[in-house]
Amino acid sequence: MADTAPALERFHTGRVVMLATVAALGGFLFGFDTAVINGAVVAVRDAFGMGAGLTGFVVSSALLGCIVGAYLAGRLADRWGRIRVMVLAAVLFTVSAVGSGLAFGPVDLIVWRVVGGVGVGAASVIAPAYIAEISPAAVRGRLGSLQQLAIVTGIFVALLSDAMLAGIAGGAAEDLWFGLEAWRWMFLAEVVPALAYGVLSLQIPESPRYLVAKGEPERAQQVLGQVLITGVRERIEEIRRTVTLESRAAFSDLRRPGGRGLLPIVWVGIALSVFQQFVGINVIFYYSSTLWQSVGFTEEDALTQTVVTSVTNIVVTVVAIALIDRIGRRRLLLIGSAGMFVMLGALAVVFGTADLVENADGVLEPVLGDTAGVVALLAANGFVVFFGMSWGPAVWVLLGEMFNNRIRGTALGLAAAAQWLANFAISTSFPALAELGLSFAYGFYTLFALLSLVFVARFVPETKGRQLEDMA
Numbered sequence: 001m002a003d004t005a006p007a008l009e010r011f012h013t014g015r016v017v018m019l020a021t022v023a024a025l026g027g028f029l030f031g032f033d034t035a036v037i038n039g040a041v042v043a044v045r046d047a048f049g050m051g052a053g054l055t056g057f058v059v060s061s062a063l064l065g066c067i068v069g070a071y072l073a074g075r076l077a078d079r080w081g082r083i084r085v086m087v088l089a090a091v092l093f094t095v096s097a098v099g100s101g102l103a104f105g106p107v108d109l110i111v112w113r114v115v116g117g118v119g120v121g122a123a124s125v126i127a128p129a130y131i132a133e134i135s136p137a138a139v140r141g142r143l144g145s146l147q148q149l150a151i152v153t154g155i156f157v158a159l160l161s162d163a164m165l166a167g168i169a170g171g172a173a174e175d176l177w178f179g180l181e182a183w184r185w186m187f188l189a190e191v192v193p194a195l196a197y198g199v200l201s202l203q204i205p206e207s208p209r210y211l212v213a214k215g216e217p218e219r220a221q222q223v224l225g226q227v228l229i230t231g232v233r234e235r236i237e238e239i240r241r242t243v244t245l246e247s248r249a250a251f252s253d254l255r256r257p258g259g260r261g262l263l264p265i266v267w268v269g270i271a272l273s274v275f276q277q278f279v280g281i282n283v284i285f286y287y288s289s290t291l292w293q294s295v296g297f298t299e300e301d302a303l304t305q306t307v308v309t310s311v312t313n314i315v316v317t318v319v320a321i322a323l324i325d326r327i328g329r330r331r332l333l334l335i336g337s338a339g340m341f342v343m344l345g346a347l348a349v350v351f352g353t354a355d356l357v358e359n360a361d362g363v364l365e366p367v368l369g370d371t372a373g374v375v376a377l378l379a380a381n382g383f384v385v386f387f388g389m390s391w392g393p394a395v396w397v398l399l400g401e402m403f404n405n406r407i408r409g410t411a412l413g414l415a416a417a418a419q420w421l422a423n424f425a426i427s428t429s430f431p432a433l434a435e436l437g438l439s440f441a442y443g444f445y446t447l448f449a450l451l452s453l454v455f456v457a458r459f460v461p462e463t464k465g466r467q468l469e470d471m472a
Contacts, residue, residue, distance in 0.1 A: 015227055024146040026123030027123065027149075027150030029119070030120045031154025032158040033062065033117075033120050033158075035158040036190060043172035043181065047173065048105055050106055060427055065120070067421050068118050070124055070413055077210075078410065083205075086201035088122065089122040094194040097116070101186075124419075130207055132397075133210075142325050145324055147397075152314050154193075156311065156313075165182045207223075217236055266414065270415050272460070278452075279445050280426060282426060283426065283430050284384060308381070313392070339383075339386030340449040341453060344449050348439050348442035351439040352437070391452070398460070
């Protein structure tokens with residue numbers, strides 16, 4: 001049951017994995033909530049008679065809630081504690097699931113989607129923060145990567161449950177149980193993991209760093225005693241050394257002395273979040289089925305490809321968990337950026353050289369031949385592989401551990417809010433970019449993959465093996 005870490009850190013492996021897994025359930029709901037609309041969108045559009053613009057806003061409206069949730073979660077976590085924010089997120093997930101499943105029209109569905117988005121944003125902040133604060137340094141990267149593994153698993157389960165419910169009913173728009181259509185049950189299904197998250201969150205202890213900050217070092221020592229076999233007192237003293245007890249963290253603490261802009265490390269966190277989205281990863285997950293159909297694949301083949309991509313993402317996240325504490329976060333990001341640059345570049349070239357055929361609406365669209373189609377599929381999945389083994393998990397790990405104790409919750413909240421804003425910008429701009437040409441869209445993402453490589457090489461610090469109390 002015990003593992004050995006450098007210096008004084010020997011720890012109870014089973015206990016720390018259990019605590020990190022419960023916290024990462026927020027990531028599972030994060031993935032589930034953002035992906036569950038995938039299987040319901042056509043049925044919802046038809047049920048409420050929505051046009052393309054309104055349908056698109058219903059899909060993306062949750063991201064607006066995510067921005068608010070991420071922005072507020074860090075401050076709430078510093079005031080209320082990590083566990084209470086987890087429970088709040090679970091309540092928001094539950095309310096959103098029930099409200100969305102019983103929605104009367106597009107307006108209230110948007111409201112419930114935004115409510116769920118607030119929960120997603122909060123979970124995206126609180127899970128990596130808690131995992132980083134409870135984990136021994138030697139395994140913090142692997143445990144932090146559980147957040148990303150939970151997210152991609154949540155996406156996969158949402159897509160799978162959508163398919164199963166639609167299959168049972170004979171279609172997403174068909175009645176299933178109690179006179180409710182299958183698409184409504186797709187939303188209602190989220191109640192189960194949401195309730196589990198709330199109940200299990202109440203079974204785990206508060207973060208020792210929060211307890212020390214609130215003047216409860218004895219409770220903090222008890223919590224660390226459940227994780228560490230040796231070195232508990234030394235760790236408490238390190239936390240005492242870095243936590244300022246007499247004042248709360250505020251956004252003003254993120255600014256340079258004299259108020260001249262944000263601290264450099266905060267800008268690094270924001271930039272990591274923006275680059276993670278500006279390489280276009282969510283275009284693959286939000287639009288992949290539509291994309292593949294638009295270039296000549298059948299609907300069945302496009303849906304199959306989407307599921308394969310989702311499974312690929314899970315597998316490579318497991319690979320990242322195995323690598324992140326061995327080769328470090330920075331090197332993993334560099335490898336990922338280089339690989340994404342090559343794969344996205346290949347997609348831009350393939351779409352740019354494809355034959356153009358006029359569709360039913362009179363719009364010219366690229367159609368891929370057999371060879372180009374295979375290349376595009378390999379490049380798209382290669383992109384997911386390089387992202388999933390690097391920028392997917394490593395960014396969340398870094399955001400959870402790169403800030404010092406005083407600003408961690410607040411800075412993480414700001415960086416996560418920037419990530420959701422970037423996600424919203426990329427997700428809503430893709431249709432317009434695609435109208436200019438898929439080669440233009442993927443050329444844009446290729447450029448940001450290259451810029452991310454330069455950024456990591458110049459500005460991102462390595463946090464592998466360092467105690468959180470030693471962060472600048």
